[in-house]
Amino acid sequence: MDKILFVIPAYNEALNIEKVIKEIKRDAKFADILVVNDCSKDNTAEIVRKNKVKCIDNVFNMKYAMAVQTGLKYAYKHDYDYVVQFDADGQHIASEALKLIDTMKKTNADIVIGSRYLKDLGYPCPIMRRIGTKIFEIMVRISCKQRIVDPLSGFQCLNRSVIERYSKMGGYPEFPDANLVIEMIRAGYKITEVPAKMRLRENGESMHGGIIKPIKYMINMFYTIFFILIQTPVKRGSK
Amino acid sequence: MKKIYFIILAVFSLIYVIVEVRKKQFSIKESFWWFIAALVMVLLAIFPYSFDYFAKLLNIAYPPSLLFVICIVFLLFINFKNSKKIAEQQDKIIELAERVAILESESQDK
Structure with a gap:
């Protein structure tokens, strides 16, 4: 039996986290759950512990990506075979994660991305977000010659080799999105996509809110991808 | 040349x-x-010569002085950013060191 871990980075998600945990416990009984509490100011950690789920508290608020990396380090240390990155805000659906894990076992892929746009599953998405995703899709296609429709999806399943690479990676990117997808494809890892249903968040704020943040995000992404293209030469079929 | x-x-x-x-x-x-x-x-x-244009736009008589102003502002900006980062990191290192010390003493007690 494979060991599977759901890694849930959480920052001020007291309103959502309990529902998310209960859903995973109900729909994905075989898996373990780890919540990485990224120094929340509310009682997220208490709620998690009350539900008898493993909870790691980050010493500082290190933002989403580093919370994920903390979880991956834990998964690597405790010999998990697969990690499912799962959001604490209730956007991701636990039963859809089974699809990701199944696909990973069947296709032998290293990373399986749960995609909102691969099939029209009625995800009501803000237009700006859709345009942004499209731009990154094109960038992935140009730089890797592979079509990844939703490179910004945080709903991913990773196998052991990817867990190891991410957990040992110095300078894990602040926003592990299209840049990481490009880097991994170029480094010879196999990435596949499966259509996955998602909900819109119910409570709390998105980390890409406002006007300045998305602009900063886009500049940051373009710059990072430019350097990844220089840093990572294309290696196909080998790791 | x-x-x-x-x-x-x-x-x-x-x-x-x-x-x-x-x-x-x-x-x-x-x-x-x-x-x-x-x-x-x-x-x-x-x-x-693009600098002469910007200098004229800003009513600066001697264009190279604009260059100096921009350079100084840029260096100050970077310096300030770095200072801020050092201060942040100092706080974090102290916090970490304290936590490690407490954890270590707890693991020795066991």
Whole structure:
């Protein structure tokens, strides 16, 4: 039996986290759950512990990506075979994660991305977000010659080799999105996509809110991808 | 001739930034402002008279003084950013050291 871990980075998600945990416990009984509490100011950690789920508290608020990396380090240390990155805000659906894990076992892929746009599953998405995703899709296609429709999806399943690479990676990117997808494809890892249903968040704020943040995000992404293209030469079929 | 000399110098600094990041000696995130600075240097070396235009626009009689102002502001900006980061990191290191000390003593007690 494979060991599977759901890694849930959480920052001020007291309103959502309990529902998310209960859903995973109900729909994905075989898996373990780890919540990485990224120094929340509310009682997220208490709620998690009350539900008898493993909870790691980050010493500082290190933002989403580093919370994920903390979880991956834990998964690597405790010999998990697969990690499912799962959001604490209730956007991701636990039963859809089974699809990701199944696909990973069947296709032998290293990373399986749960995609909102691969099939029209009625995800009501803000237009700006859709345009942004499209731009990154094109960038992935140009730089890797592979079509990844939703490179910004945080709903991913990773196998052991990817867990190891991410957990040992110095300078894990602040926003592990299209840049990481490009880097991994170029480094010879196999990435596949499966259509996955998602909900819109119910409570709390998105980390890409406002006007300045998305602009900063886009500049940051373009710059990072430019350097990844220089840093990572294309290696196909080998790791 | 002088122009070519400056272009070579500017291009060299741009390449230096890129190579350092490529070798992973320098993080992509931290390199951003230096990359922009090197890029501006290249542009100025190629179009040196663009500065006269901006100086006229801002009513500055002696164009090179605009260059100095921009340089000083840029360096102050980077310096301030770095100071801020050092202060943040100092706090974090102290916090970490204290936590490690407590954890260590607890594990010895067991």
